[in-house]
Amino acid sequence: MQSTTNSGSSSSGAAGQETLVKQLAEAKEMRSKMIQDLKTSQDSVEAIRDAIAEIDKKQRKLLECPICYTQYDKQSRVPLILTCGHTCCARCIAHQVRRQAINSNSPVFKLLCFYCRQETNSTTKNFDIELFSINKIMLDALPTDY
Ligand SMILES: [Zn+2]
């Protein structure tokens, strides 16, 4: 009776222990898998963050005047598109108008693009923004606080 109980309890104890060992092994395996998953998801979060930062950087660069490397705005650095298709800010265009006006005998002359050296918009010696087109796509792409 005693031995049966003993053997029974011992056998059930052994079985219980076996289950526990098995559960522990499973839990251990699950834990390492979860850590692995967590690491993977952290990696992908970081990769996504890097990708977003890269996109932001490219966008900032696109919204920068290629002459003065300053972001366009809706005040003095309005993005102006020349007839050749190149865009730069109103300040740099005004500067170029003043520079090129020195070499022109006529009060109205064609502004040369600083990239492709093509003749572009007709301009008066005094910079007049009305003679140029605003690059609305760039203007709309500016962050809202600009
Ligand atoms: Zn500029």
Ligand SMILES: [Zn+2]
């Ligand atoms: Zn050009």
